[in-house]
Amino acid sequence: MPPELVLTPREMRQADAWTIESGLPGIELMRRAGHAVARAAAEMLTKEARVIVAAGPGQNGGDGFVVATRLAGMGHRVSLGLLGEVGRLAGDAALAAKDWKGAVEPVESLPFAEADLIVDALFGTGLARDLGGAARVAVERMNASGIPVLAVDLPSGLDGETGRVRGLAVKARRTVTFAARKPCHVLMPGRAFCGEVEVADIGIPRVTLEATGGRLFANAPPLWLDRLPKPGLDFHKYDRGHTLVVSGGATRTGAARLAARAALRIGSGLVTVASPPEALGVNAAHLTAIMLRGCDGPEGLHQILQDARLNALVLGPALGAHSGTRAMVAVAAHARRSLVLDADALTSFEGLATELHQVFRHAPAVLTPHDGEFRRLFKGHPDILDPESKIERAHRAAAYTGAVVVLKGPDTVIAAPDGRAAINENGTPYLGTAGSGDTLCGIVAGLMAQGLPAFEAACAGVWIHAEAGASFGPGLIAEDLAELIPGVLRTLLR
């Protein structure tokens, strides 16, 4: 199964246009779209149920007319309300409206609360501004009715590209979109408005979707499963990589051990914690399979990295946000090992991102900031911080630093400097627990130690981390996460 492409509204319009140019008329695409929605509606309805379709002034409204016509033909009682006037519908929407033999009511007078199902065909990817006036009132009334809503393409009021709510948005039970999901179906807060999302095939071939140049994917096993390491029969531990995790001082050692254990569980053949001299005792008391070495600051790290077998490195968790940490990052980047930077390794560069400009272009590196760390790191870089799309922010940060950027959250975005990106969606809010991010660092570094390229390691790591957390659910603490990795791997590698 190929990885699932997620298309921006612009890419989708391009794919639609090419499909129409290649000989499939636009009205035929619209009919297929409307019929797919009607099929989904019929699944939600009993015979002769009452359906209310709210249609907007563009092509999304056109889809609404097709749905209404089809459902009426199936014997349902259908009312249709239009935002605007029939005479002002254009193109395929005007054609679709001609097929509708029922009344066209003003959207304002639709009795939503009397319906068994509401079909939301007000706006799709063409929403151009915040909802106001009659559109806003219609959405307010739809949401207040408590009746299930089936959204056409996307819940009206969502921005297709960013998943942002433009003033107000329809809260849908189910959404039928066409050809491919759009970012609003995957990014928060949009995802929470869509309900169950179905992608209907309306005859736009995958090659056409790919030809748009879209390089955004849903993060799931098809994106990286074939790269997931499986040790060969003749492997020894050094063939599975050696991960080094740098520990904080005597009272701040737990984060490194969480990362180290996760690296070991994900399959790194060896894992070593590099500990400041004063913390050797406490680290030694808590480590068994994981090895321990003294490491006195940047110079100590430089010495340790003379051992070429140490091929992946975690830097950041609990190191302290100061110049010493920045110096360690410099040593690590210079040593050209696979590198995962998190927490203090990022925060210590607060407002100093210029020092990281293109630093990672010669070695595989992954930066794993949450929103706060991201804002601190790129303070003074409005070109990176200001785009409304989380995907765009991650893209720009990746292009600027030369590293893969994992912008964490309920909709973690992974972006590579080469323009690829993926959005993760299998997590659980229970992952928001102290030390969860440290575990993620260890997983990603452990995968890179086994030879995965940075982007695939980051995508696989984020997914496996989320899957582990979701499989446990309530009561999850960071210590559990590494122990849940084998179960996730077993299923993946079956």
Ligand SMILES: NC(=O)C1=CN([C@@H]2O[C@H](COP(=O)(O)OP(=O)(O)OC[C@H]3O[C@@H](n4cnc5c(N)ncnc54)[C@H](O)[C@@H]3O)[C@@H](O)[C@H]2O)[C@@H](O)CC1
């Ligand atoms: N050939 C295609 O491109 C296909 C497109 N399809 C549908 O077409 C939709 C996109 O159609 P459009 O590009 O016409 O866009 P929409 O139908 O999403 O909305 C555009 C219309 O809404 C108006 N509008 C935008 N923001 C508004 C606001 N805040 N308040 C009031 N009016 C506002 C615009 O002036 C325009 O009339 C997709 O979402 C999908 O449902 C489907 O029919 C499948 C095929």
Ligand SMILES: Nc1ncnc2c1ncn2[C@@H]1O[C@H](COP(=O)(O)OP(=O)(O)O)[C@@H](O)[C@H]1O
């Ligand atoms: N609501 C949520 N849904 C899914 N994943 C979440 C949610 N909140 C946090 N996470 C995930 O949990 C992890 C938290 O990492 P981080 O904030 O660095 O925690 P810490 O610093 O405590 O280790 C990230 O992988 C993040 O994506």
Ligand SMILES: [K+]
């Ligand atoms: K809609």
